[in-house]
Amino acid sequence: MESKTPKSIVILGGSYGGISAAHYLLKHAIPKLPSPQDYRIVLVSTSNEILCRPACPRAMIADDLLPQDKLFVSIPSVFEQYPSQNIQFEHATAEKVDHEARTVLIRSAGDGSEKTIQYYALIIATGASTASPLLSLNKDSTFIRSQWGIFREKMKTAVSIVIAGGGPAGIEAAGELGEYLNGQAGWFSCKQENPKVRITVVTSAAQILPALRSSIAEKAEGYLARVGVTVIKNTKVTGVSPSESGTEITLATDTKVTLSDGQELDADIYIPAMGMTPNTAFLDATLLTGDGRVDTNPTTLRVDKAGVRVYAVGDVGSYAKPAVHAILNAIPVLGANIKRDLLLDAGTSEASLGPEREYKEDTRETQMVPIGRSKGVGAAMGFQLPSFLIWAIKGRDYWLWTTGGLWSGKQWNKES
Numbered sequence: 244m245e246s247k248t249p250k251s252i253v254i255l256g257g258s259y260g261g262i263s264a265a266h267y268l269l270k271h272a273i274p275k276l277p278s279p280q281d282y283r284i285v286l287v288s289t290s291n292e293i294l295c296r297p298a299c300p301r302a303m304i305a306d307d308l309l310p311q312d313k314l315f316v317s318i319p320s321v322f323e324q325y326p327s328q329n330i331q332f333e334h335a336t337a338e339k340v341d342h343e344a345r346t347v348l349i350r351s352a353g354d355g356s357e358k359t360i361q362y363y364a365l366i367i368a369t370g371a372s373t374a375s376p377l378l379s380l381n382k383d384s385t386f387i388r389s390q391w392g393i394f395r396e397k398m399k400t401a402v403s404i405v406i407a408g409g410g411p412a413g414i415e416a417a418g419e420l421g422e423y424l425n426g427q428a429g430w431f432s433c434k435q436e437n438p439k440v441r442i443t444v445v446t447s448a449a450q451i452l453p454a455l456r457s458s459i460a461e462k463a464e465g466y467l468a469r470v471g472v473t474v475i476k477n478t479k480v481t482g483v484s485p486s487e488s489g490t491e492i493t494l495a496t497d498t499k500v501t502l503s504d505g506q507e508l509d510a511d512i513y514i515p516a517m518g519m520t521p522n523t524a525f526l527d528a529t530l531l532t533g534d535g536r537v538d539t540n541p542t543t544l545r546v547d548k549a550g551v552r553v554y555a556v557g558d559v560g561s562y563a564k565p566a567v568h569a570i571l572n573a574i575p576v577l578g579a580n581i582k583r584d585l586l587l588d589a590g591t592s593e594a595s596l597g598p599e600r601e602y603k604e605d606t607r608e609t610q611m612v613p614i615g616r617s618k619g620v621g622a623a624m625g626f627q628l629p630s631f632l633i634w635a636i637k638g639r640d641y642w643l644w645t646t647g648g649l650w651s652g653k654q655w656n657k658e659s
């Protein structure tokens with residue numbers, strides 16, 4: 244019998260968005276198609292391991308602070324449960340998407356060879372990178388481990404650390420480093436007057452943690468002071484010397500940090516923790532918004548300008564703020580709409596399929612920020628949470644209790 248070339252549903256990026264989309268389609272879309280054997284998910288990711296990325300502020304400090312077997316999980320292993328003809332993993336980086344020709348050029352992480360894949364459907368889930376290589380999988384898991392190694396060596400002798408950025412990544416990193424290096428202030432003190440290591444957070448905003456109300460941010464500042472962290476607000480970092488300090492190029496170099504008020508800070512370690520850069524260099528500029536994310540239909544999660552059956556999910560998409568909970572809400576909508584598009588194209592009548600699913604961003608105040616290993620601040624769905632709950636939900640193990648179900652796909656066993 245003549246074998247047909249399967250239709251490739253290419254997913255770019257193997258993290259919260261890409262892994263979840265793959266499980267969802269393998270469980271709920273492909274088996275429902277008239278001939279499932281004719282479809283293959285091709286998951287392309289620069290890293291062959293998934294990382295619980297929110298855990299980076301603690302994980303970067305020492306391996307014994309979090310269980311390593313839960314922190315990094317092999318991507319191929321989580322897809323062994325599915326028919327092999329339906330899933331293919333490419334440990335590779337997408338270098339160019341030609342959305343007119345519907346092809347993606349990938350470069351293998353192994354031998355550097357190039358391959359062009361013709362896609363039938365495309366899901367862009369390549370996320371965003373941080374300026375500091377300590378805080379996300381900017382390359383692969385071997386690379387981040389090596390960067391943590393360099394950082395840990397420098398940490399042994401550091402007496403001053405400057406962190407630029409008062410968002411959750413910067414504040415969590417400051418809290419973790421503060422507690423690890425300085426410990427907590429005594430019962431009767433509200434701050435450490437002479438910490439072993441001076442840790443300074445610089446933010447251009449009027450408060451740290453701008454996604455939370457100011458009273459919560461003030462509480463966080465209090466917890467930071469207890470671990471020897473000073474916060475400078477309303478002040479920009481206007482320059483660092485050397486100019487590439489804190490990045491993979493000069494990660495552990497002594498740095499002079501210049502501030503907008505004229506101050507100069509000497510840092511043994513400098514961590515740039517402000518903003519993220521969407522990983523979209525491989526896409527045509529016409530598909531992007533002004534801030535470099537993929538221009539995504541906020542209701543359907545399709546990338547309308549890229550032609551049929553092209554979608555974006557996760558931090559790379561313009562449809563929501565970057566957060567795991569936004570991705571978890573988006574996956575069932577994305578899955579349902581892709582399934583609908585595939586069934587329609589396979590000849591199922593529109594009348595029998597029902598309407599499309601619509602995504603709606605939950606914009607209520609939701610953010611949890613551990614400050615060290617026993618305290619934290621935050622809110623969920625608009626309600627402020629006490630410190631012990633932030634510890635119990637996030638600070639205890641930085642969400643590792645949730646990733647087992649996510650990476651294995653159990654989270655998506657039910658079509659919701």
Ligand SMILES: Cc1cc2nc3c(=O)[nH]c(=O)nc-3n(C[C@H](O)[C@H](O)[C@H](O)COP(=O)(O)OP(=O)(O)OC[C@H]3O[C@@H](n4cnc5c(N)ncnc54)[C@H](O)[C@@H]3O)c2cc1C
Nearest residue numbers: 256258259260288289297336337369370371557558566567
């Ligand atoms: C320090 C830190 C703490 C955070 N804490 C929280 C938190 O507590 N709660 C919360 O909700 N959110 C948190 N976030 C945000 C959360 O981590 C992101 O929302 C989430 O990781 C986004 O997942 P993603 O799948 O969109 O992309 P990412 O996690 O960014 O992953 C993208 C993947 O795509 C791969 N990739 C990139 N480019 C290519 C390419 N060209 N070809 C192939 N593969 C590619 C990358 O290697 C990576 O594996 C935090 C973020 C940071 C940085």
